[in-house]
Amino acid sequence: MGIALNFLGEALNKTPVGVNSLIFGYIERSLIPFGLHHVFYAPVW
Helix, strand or coil, X not given: CXXXXXXXXXXXXXXXXXXXXXXXXXXXXXXXXXXXXXXXXXXXX
16 A cells, blocks of 8 residues: 555656645545545545
8 A cells, every 4th residue: 555655656756736636626526425535534634
């Protein structure tokens, strides 16, 4: 799990400005209807 998160972080670090925020926002907003948007914060923070 740690290796996968590290790979994802490295890949998002190389994207143009704002793309990583767009991906974060999309995932977070897509989890709101299911009430799971709070679960997404734990691995990120």
